[in-house]
Amino acid sequence: MRWDEVIVGDCIEVLAGFPEHTFDLVFADPPFNIGYRYDLYNDRRSRKEYLDWAKTWIAACVRVLKPTGSFFLAIGDEFAAEHKILLDEAGLHWRNWIIWHYTFGVACTKKFNRSHAHILYYVRDPKRYTFHADAIRVKSARISTYADARANPAGKLPDDTWVLRPQESEEHFQPESDTWYASRVCGTFRERTSHPCQMPEAILERIIKATTNPEDLVLDPFAGSGTTLAVAKKLGRRYLGIELSAHYAALIRQRLQSIVGRPESVITPPQTRRQASAALATAAKRPRGPG
Numbered sequence: 254m255r256w257d258e259v260i261v262g263d264c265i266e267v268l269a270g271f272p273e274h275t276f277d278l279v280f281a282d283p284p285f286n287i288g289y290r291y292d293l294y295n296d297r298r299s300r301k302e303y304l305d306w307a308k309t310w311i312a313a314c315v316r317v318l319k320p321t322g323s324f325f326l327a328i329g330d331e332f333a334a335e336h337k338i339l340l341d342e343a344g345l346h347w348r349n350w351i352i353w354h355y356t357f358g359v360a361c362t363k364k365f366n367r368s369h370a371h372i373l374y375y376v377r378d379p380k381r382y383t384f385h386a387d388a389i390r391v392k393s394a395r396i397s398t399y400a401d402a403r404a405n406p407a408g409k410l411p412d413d414t415w416v417l418r419p420q421e422s423e424e425h426f427q428p429e430s431d432t433w434y435a436s437r438v439c440g441t442f443r444e445r446t447s448h449p450c451q452m453p454e455a456i457l458e459r460i461i462k463a464t465t466n467p468e469d470l471v472l473d474p475f476a477g478s479g480t481t482l483a484v485a486k487k488l489g490r491r492y493l494g495i496e497l498s499a500h501y502a503a504l505i506r507q508r509l510q511s512i513v514g515r516p517e518s519v520i521t522p523p524q525t526r527r528q529a530s531a532a533l534a535t536a537a538k539r540p541r542g543p544g
C-alpha cells in the first residue's frame with residue numbers, strides 16, 4: 254500500500270480495495286446535505302438517499318479501522334442526531350459529542366446565527382485505544398485564575414466544547430474552560446485554500462495529537478482541502494486522503510508539497526496573513542543566539 258497521498262475517487266469504492274483493520278484514526282467531514290456548492294458532488298439529496306449513503310460510507314470506514322482505532326465525524330445540526338445513531342449501530346463506542354464553536358458563520362436575518370458544528374468521537378474498543386492526555390492539556394482555572402495549590406500543574410484535559418481562538422471571546426470562553434473556540438477559516442487566514450468548506454488545522458491538531466502516535470495511519474475519506482492530511486504530515490503521522498474531485502485533489506497535493514520538514518510548533522492559534530507577516534517581522538528583528 255502507498256501512503257501519504259490523496260486518491261481521487263469515491264471513498265466507498267476506494268476503501269473496498271483496502272484490507273480491514275488498516276487505519277489508526279478516521280476523521281470524516283462529509284458533505285452536510287445543505288446545498289453547499291462543491292464542484293462535483295451534489296449536496297442536496299433526499300433525506301433517505303443521504304442517510305442510506307451515510308450508512309454505507311460509515312460501514313466502509315469502520316471496516317478499515319484498526320481494533321484500537323478512533324473515529325471522528327464532523328457534522329452539522331441538520332443530520333447530527335441521525336449520524337450519532339448510525340455510528341452507534343455501526344458497532345463503535347461513543348466517547349464524546351464535541352461542540353466546535355466558531356464565528357464568521359452565515360449571517361441569518363430571521364433566526365439566530367449558527368456558530369457551531371458537531372464532532373462525534375468514537376472508538377472501536379473502549380478498553381483499548383490511544384488517548385494521549387498529556388499531549389493536549391490546557392491550563393485549568395485553578396492554575397490561571399485562582400492560583401490554587403491543589404491544581405494539577407500539568408493542566409487539565411480540554412472539555413467537550415471546543416474553543417481554540419481566544420482573542421475575540423476571552424471573557425466568555427477561556428481556553429482552559431470547557432469550550433473550544435476555533436474560528437472558521439476566513440479568506441484572510443494564512444492557512445486558507447480555495448476549497449469552500451475548510452476545517453481549521455487547530456481542530457485536527459488536537460484530534461491527531463490525542464489519538465495517534467507518530468507514524469500511525471490517518472484516513473480522511475472526504476479530504477476536501479486536505480486539512481487532515483496537512484496536519485498529519487506536520488505531526489509526523491502517515492496519512493491517506495480520498496477525494497471525489499480531481500480539482501480539489503490537485504490543490505491538496507500542492508498544499509502537502511508546501512509543507513517541508515516537520516514543524517515542531519504546529520498550528521494554533523489561527524493567524525491572519527497580516528498577523529503572520531507581523532510575527533515574521535518581529536522574529537527577523539530579534540537578535541540571533543550562537544549557532
Ligand SMILES: C[S@@+](CC[C@H](N)C(=O)[O-])C[C@H]1O[C@@H](n2cnc3c(N)ncnc32)[C@H](O)[C@@H]1O
Nearest residue numbers: 263264282294451452475477478479480496497
Ligand atoms: C465538507 S468537505 C471536506 C472538507 C475538509 N474536511 C477540509 O478541511 O477541507 C467534503 C468533501 O467530500 C468530497 N466528497 C463528496 N463525496 C465524496 C465521496 N463519495 N468520496 C470522496 N470524497 C467525496 C467533496 O468533494 C468535498 O470536497
